[in-house]
Amino acid sequence: MLELEAERIAHGGIAVAHHEGRVVFVADAIPGERVLARVTDDGHDRFWRADTLEVLEASPDRVPHVWAEASVDRAPERRAGGAEFGHIAPVRQRALKAEVLRDALSRFGGIEHEVLVRAVDPALAPGVRADGTGWRTRMRLHVAEDGTVGPYAARSHTVVPVASVPLAVDALAALAPLADRFPGAVSIDLIAPSGDFAQLVVSDGERMPRGERPVTTEIVGDRSFSVDRDGFWQVHRGAAATLTEAVRDAVDADRFDPRAANLDLYGGVGLLAAAVGDRFGDTMRITSVEADERATAHAGANLADWVGARAVTARVDRFLVQLESDAGAGERARLRDATVVLDPPRSGAGREVVDRIAALRPRQLVYVACDPVALARDVGLLRQHGYELEHLEAFDLFPSTHHVEAVARLAAIV
Known part of the structure; x- marks a missing residue:
């Protein structure tokens, strides 16, 4: 057993402490608390992992856990997973998430940027409770x-x-x-x-x-989206509407050209392409790219209101290689005038995709991210190509967990 003082929250939602010069990652503690912990993994030279067994000096932000079965009162091996911030007051949860994102941007993106994590607007999420419960669909x-x-x-x-x-x-x-x-x-x-x-x-x-996948309907504002029942859709009741507004607002209208070769990468069933289209009109040209064939089929139908919209089934990296190879002078000019929206998986876009996007030299990128480190790493890579972070919003789309969503705009600096 160790007595530990939690110092800060690391990426992943685990508190950081030190014991005799060694880093200890301790679960279920809040920075500023003193806890009694049991080491669960001491097989590393540089760090150990531990579970909180008892809170000796509690943070003023500690609250009764929103999920009794995940509380520190239970033995660690009996604590339900998936609500690792449920013992922290919501305002402090958002502050900790902002710290993690800000630190990631500094360490991996090479920039200092102020971050505020906002709660979801209750008007966009009926039935969701302010205590961090009632949001998972x-x-x-x-x-x-x-x-x-x-x-x-x-x-x-x-x-x-x-x-x-x-x-x-x-x-x-x-x-x-x-x-x-x-x-x-x-x-x-x-x-x-x-x-x-x-x-x-x-x-x-x-x-x-393949032929037996049921389809459901999601409503965002005045629009309906078809999506496979087992397909990807945002989990928080208000997430799709929140991201629709955030992406729509993040696009710099002065840089947006509806006739350019605009792209929606990792486009899913077309949610974010529709967000851009609703702002800039039914003549907007945009190509939504998604590796999942079923999602692409739904995107084609969901984007039918825009005559210039199309949905392509392809891996994003391979699509970009082919796009660069096939583009003539006219298409290259339209790509340089383009806005690129991308919503990659948790691992981020990565170096190859970032390099391919940057080679096309689009005017602006709107990057939707659910992982602070992946976003920061890709921001750092884009900065090497002459793109700078101009706009950043973060949203608490996963209350009572350590996860956070961010929407960033980067623009080519001439």
């Missing part, structure tokens, strides 16, 4: 060998029985079969689309046949 429960249902314990693959799922929207919380058993099943998905009824899907681990 999609969640997965796992099934143990004996059929017991529950989330995994934090940082493990052990199924933990629970009596509640407070992060879920009310429709999913009511639907969750927490007291039932499902022998032979692997997982249970709960989905509450904004334009459809709440659904429970039991999976035995077998992949669903």
Whole structure:
């Protein structure tokens, strides 16, 4: 056992402490607290990992955990995972997330930039509670060998029985079969689309046949989006509307040319391309690129209101290689006038994609990111190509967790 003083929050939501000169990453502690912790991993020369067992000196920002089954009062191996900030007052949660993003931009992006993480506007997220609960419209429960249902314990693959799922929207919380058993099943998905009824899907681990994927409807403002029931969609009830507004506002109108070869990379079912189109009109030209064939098919239909919109099924890196290879002088000029929106996976766009985008020299980039370090790394790479960060907004789309979403605009500096 160690007595540790938590100093700051690291990327990943774990507090940083020191013991006899060694870094200790300790879960379930808040910076400024003194805790009694048990080391769980001492196999590294430079750091250890530990779990908080008891809070000796509590932060004024410590609150009763929003999920009793994830509380520090439980043994670490019995704490439900997925709500690692649920013991922290929401205002402090957002401040800690801002610190992580600001630090990442400094260390990996080479820039000092002020960051404010904003709560989702309640008007965009009906039913979501200010205490960091009631926001998840999609969640997965796992099934143990004996059929017991529950989330995994934090940082493990052990199924933990629970009596509640407070992060879920009310429709999913009511639907969750927490007291039932499902022998032979692997997982249970709960989905509450904004334009459809709440659904429970039991999976035995077998992949669903391509032709049998059910489709649901999501509503964002006045628009409807078709998306596969098991396809990607933003999890927070107000996330799609929040990002629609943020991306629309992030585009610099003075740099936007509706006739340019505008791009929506990692475009999914076309949510962000539609956001740009709603601002700049139905003659806007934009190509949405997505590797998932089903998502691309939905994007084609979802973007049908724009005569210049098209959806392409391709890996983004391969699409950019082909685009550069095939572009004639006229298309190269239209690419230089372009706005590029990109919403890459958690790992970020990466060097190859960043290099390919920069080679096309678009006027501006609007980058949507769910990982601070990946965003900062890509910002640093883009700065090497002469792009600078001009605009940054961050949103608390994952309350009671360490995750944060950011929307950044970078522009080519002539």
